[in-house]
Each structure stands twice: as C-alpha cells, then as structure tokens.
Amino acid sequence: MGASKSDHFTDEQNELSTLFKALGHPARIAIIQQILETKSCVCGDLVQKFPLSQATISQHLKELKSANIIQGTIEGNSICYCLNPETLNKISSAISIFIEAEKCKGTRCC
Amino acid sequence: MGASKSDHFTDEQNELSTLFKALGHPARIAIIQQILETKSCVCGDLVQKFPLSQATISQHLKELKSANIIQGTIEGNSICYCLNPETLNKISSAISIFIEAEKCKGTRCC
DNA sequence: TTAATATATCGTAATATTGCAATATTGTTT
DNA sequence: AAACAATATTGCAATATTACGATATATTAA
Numbered sequence: 001m002g003a004s005k006s007d008h009f010t011d012e013q014n015e016l017s018t019l020f021k022a023l024g025h026p027a028r029i030a031i032i033q034q035i036l037e038t039k040s041c042v043c044g045d046l047v048q049k050f051p052l053s054q055a056t057i058s059q060h061l062k063e064l065k066s067a068n069i070i071q072g073t074i075e076g077n078s079i080c081y082c083l084n085p086e087t088l089n090k091i092s093s094a095i096s097i098f099i100e101a102e103k104c105k106g107t108r109c110c
Numbered sequence: 111m112g113a114s115k116s117d118h119f120t121d122e123q124n125e126l127s128t129l130f131k132a133l134g135h136p137a138r139i140a141i142i143q144q145i146l147e148t149k150s151c152v153c154g155d156l157v158q159k160f161p162l163s164q165a166t167i168s169q170h171l172k173e174l175k176s177a178n179i180i181q182g183t184i185e186g187n188s189i190c191y192c193l194n195p196e197t198l199n200k201i202s203s204a205i206s207i208f209i210e211a212e213k214c215k216g217t218r219c220c
Numbered sequence: 221t222t223a224a225t226a227t228a229t230c231g232t233a234a235t236a237t238t239g240c241a242a243t244a245t246t247g248t249t250t
Numbered sequence: 251a252a253a254c255a256a257t258a259t260t261g262c263a264a265t266a267t268t269a270c271g272a273t274a275t276a277t278t279a280a
Contacts, residue, residue, distance in 0.1 A: 135267090162270090163271080164270090165270055165272090166270065169270095187278050188277090
C-alpha cells in the first residue's frame with residue numbers, strides 16, 4: 001500500500017521529520033524569510049509578495065504553525081506571525097548532533 | 111491546479127526546501143541515525159533493521175543521496191553510505207541564519 | 221560461466237500534498 | 251445593527267510521495 005506515515009519509528013524520528021517536512025516547501029521557506037526581513041511581523045503582506053492565492057498562503061501558514069515553527073497573535077483584524085525560537089533551536093541541535101556524530105566516527109568509507 | 115513545485119521562488123529557497131524535504135520522512139531520519147550509530151558505514155543492514163522492504167529503503171537512500179545528504183561508495187558487493195558533512199553544514203547555517211535574524215528583530219509581537 | 225548476494229529500478233496502487241475558488245469566520249468601523 | 255477588512259476553512263482537481271513485488275544490474279565466489 002501507499003504512503004502511510006507508519007508507527008514503525010520512534011517519537012523522536014517522527015517529530016524531527018515533521019519539523020523538516022514543514023520546511024520542505026519553497027513557499028514556506030519564502031514565508032519564513034519574509035517574516036524575518038520585515039521589521040514588524042508581517043501578515044497578509046505575504047499574499048501580495050508571493051504569486052499564491054490567499055487560501056494557499058493561509059494553508060502554508062497553518063502548516064508552519066502546527067509544526068510550531070511560527071506563532072501568530074491577533075493584532076487588530078490582522079494576524080502577526082513570528083518565528084518560534086524554541087523550535088528553531090530544536091532543529092538546530094538535531095542537525096548539530098548529526099554533524100558531531102559524523103565527526104566522531106572512526107571508520108570512514110567515503 | 112495541483113501540487114506543482116513552481117518557479118516563483120529563488121534558487122536559494124528551492125535548494126533549501128529540497129534539503130529539508132529530504133529529511134522530512136521518519137524512515138530517512140532513522141536511516142541517518144543508523145548510519146551514524148554503526149561504527150562502520152552500514153548498507154543493507156538497514157533492510158533488517160527497519161520494517162520496510164529493500165525496494166523502499168533503496169528509494170529512501172536514493173532521495174538522501176540525490177539531496178547530497180549521504181554519499182555511497184561501493185565496497186565489495188555492498189554499498190557503504192556516509193553522511194556528507196558539507197550538506198549538513200549548509201543546513202545548519204541556514205537554520206542559524208534564521209535564529210540570528212529572529213534575535214535581531216527589534217519589533218516583536220508574539 | 222554459473223550461482224549467490226547486494227543494490228537499484230520499474231510498474232502500479234494507495235495515500236498525501238498543493239493550489240485555488242468559494243465560502244465562512246473573526247474583528248473593526250461606522 | 252450593517253458594511254468592511256483580514257484570515258481561515260471547505261471542497262475539489264491536479265500532482266507528488268510512499269510502499270512493495272517483480273525484475274534488472276553489479277559484484278563476488280565457486
């Protein structure tokens with residue numbers, strides 16, 4: 001059968017891959033960069049910046065939000081999104097662990 | 111229409127998201143961890159370790175390889191995979207840039 | 221060369237993601 | 251209240267991913 005997430009993996013593996021997957025779309029990278037670039041946390045400016053519909057952008061925001069990569073707070077009748085440093089740190093340290101482990105490997109074949 | 115990668119994004123955005131996407135599956139995280147854990151670079155041991163068919167694992171390895179996250183060298187009649195530190199560093203610094211940019215933001219709303 | 225072992229690829233079915241128009245919701249203003 | 255603005259959700263159609271059996275390819279051993 002097809003593409004089922006599977007529970008054959010550890011919680012850590014599932015959590016990590018969920019984070020990476022959320023970052024695995026150019027629009028979502030672009031959204032993150034845009035949020036970082038603008039001094040004030042952007043919201044619907046994104047719709048004007050990118051060649052995507054409002055519905056599509058809202059969906060991408062939702063995915064980033066549910067992965068805890070961004071968080072939004074209501075401001076007037078628009079919503080203000082920021083990055084969540086905690087989650088970024090989580091990702092960062094996972095990669096660091098990979099890098100360290102690779103360095104410490106005695107036997108190398110490639 | 112549906113899910114098309116789109117060329118509305120910068121090369122950087124596309125490259126980055128491709129890397130993250132490659133990490134966006136628990137099996138591929140598990141494979142990376144397994145490669146790091148075993149002293150000698152593993153190969154088909156993965157097939158025994160995980161509840162996935164040989165074809166499926168080979169496919170996941172291919173994706174990691176084409177994203178340059180791992181590299182394999184032929185050793186006897188098996189193949190030995192290692193992580194590619196360069197690519198890991200690329201990912202790491204991208205995340206670091208996000209973290210730094212977030213820190214430097216004067217105006218915060220959440 | 222033949223048999224055995226290890227990995228890759230093909231074909232296909234199941235499932236997930238992406239994108240958008242239309243619509244609903246939520247908050248603001250008048 | 252009604253009208254407006256911003257964001258979210260729903261319902262699809264198009265496309266991509268995932269998984270695996272079957273088969274192909276490559277290297278080693280006999």
